[in-house]
Amino acid sequence: xxxxxxxxxxxxxxxxxxxxxxxxxxxxxxxxxxxxxxxxxxxxxxxxxxxxxxxxxxxxxxxxxxxxxxxxxxxxxxxxxxxxxxxxxxxxxxxxxxxxxxxxxxxxxxxxxxxxxxxxxxxxxxxxxxxxxxxxxxxxxxxxxxxxxx
Numbered sequence: 001x002x003x004x005x006x007x008x009x010x011x012x013x014x015x016x017x018x019x020x021x022x023x024x025x026x027x028x029x030x031x032x033x034x035x036x037x038x039x040x041x042x043x044x045x046x047x048x049x050x051x052x053x054x055x056x057x058x059x060x061x062x063x064x065x066x067x068x069x070x071x072x073x074x075x076x077x078x079x080x081x082x083x084x085x086x087x088x089x090x091x092x093x094x095x096x097x098x099x100x101x102x103x104x105x106x107x108x109x110x111x112x113x114x115x116x117x118x119x120x121x122x123x124x125x126x127x128x129x130x131x132x133x134x135x136x137x138x139x140x141x142x143x144x145x146x147x148x149x150x
Contacts, residue, residue, distance in 0.1 A: 001024055001070065001073045001074055001075055002024055002075055002076040002077070002078070003022040003023065003024045003067070003070075003074065003076075003077050003078070003121070004022060004023055004024070004077075004078045004079075004080070004115045004119050004120070004121040005020065005021070005022045005063060005066070005067075005077060005078065005079045005080060005115070005121055006020075006021055006022075006080045006115050006119060006121035006122045006124075006125045007019065007020050007021075007059070007080060007082050007125060008021075008122075008125040008126050008128070008129035009129055010082070011032075011037060011055045011058050011059050011062070012051070012055045014034055014037050014038050014041065015034055016034055017031055017032065017033050017034055017129065018031070018032040018037060018062065019031050019032070019125045019126075019128045019129045019135065020032070020062045020063060020066045020125065021066070021121045021122075021124035021125035021128065022066060022067065022077070022121050022124075023119065023120030023121040023123075023124055024120075027120055027121070027123075027124040028066065028070075028124075028136045029066075029124050029125060029127075029128045029133070029135045029136055029137075030062065030065060030066045030135055030136060030137045030138070030139050031128060031135040031137070031138050031139065032058075032062055032139045032144075033138065033139075036139060036140060036141045036144065037058065039141035040054070040058055040141050040144050040145060040148075041054055041058070043141070043145055043150055044057065044058075044148075044150065047150060052086075053089075055083075056083065056086055056089050056090050056093060057093055057148055058144060059082065059083070059090060060090050060093035060094040060097065061093070061097065061144050061147045061148055062139065062144070063079065063094055064094055064097040064098060064147060065137075065139055065143065065144070065147065068101065071098065071101055071102045071105070072102065074105075074109070075109060076109045076110075076111070077109065077110055077111070078111050078112070078113055078115060079110065079111070079112050080112075080113075080114060080115040080119075080121070080122075081112050081113060081114050087112040090112075091107065091110050091112075094110065095107055095110065097147055
């Protein structure tokens with residue numbers, strides 16, 4: 001299975017919700033409420049993480065939680081270029097979480113490029129972000145921090 005992943009509402013915008021969605025022949029979306037992001041950032045900040053790093057950690061963890069139930073069918077994922085120049089950091093953080101569940105997942109199966117507004121993942125993410133569609137799951141600070149080992 002090949003999926004495209006998109007985000008609506010940036011992680012670092014802590015006053016708004018973030019939605020992460022994927023699509024192929026099916027779609028799935030998770031929502032990260034502003035209060036959840038604020039809680040995670042506060043914990044990471046107290047532990048000495050810098051802002052740039054924890055934004056990428058939360059983004060990668062959100063993607064992991066979005067795809068976790070589908071990891072064994074997943075052959076390739078294309079992630080929208082949300083943070084240009086930091087794809088390597090995000091990929092490393094995401095792979096770290098994936099390899100704990102699926103140790104045979106090849107790093108070459110994660111790529112970054114703009115997915116575009118015609119992508120099903122964009123439509124799903126934006127639809128949930130604007131309230132026109134329902135998320136499949138609401139993420140909690142506890143599960144994000146658990147994946148991060150905090």
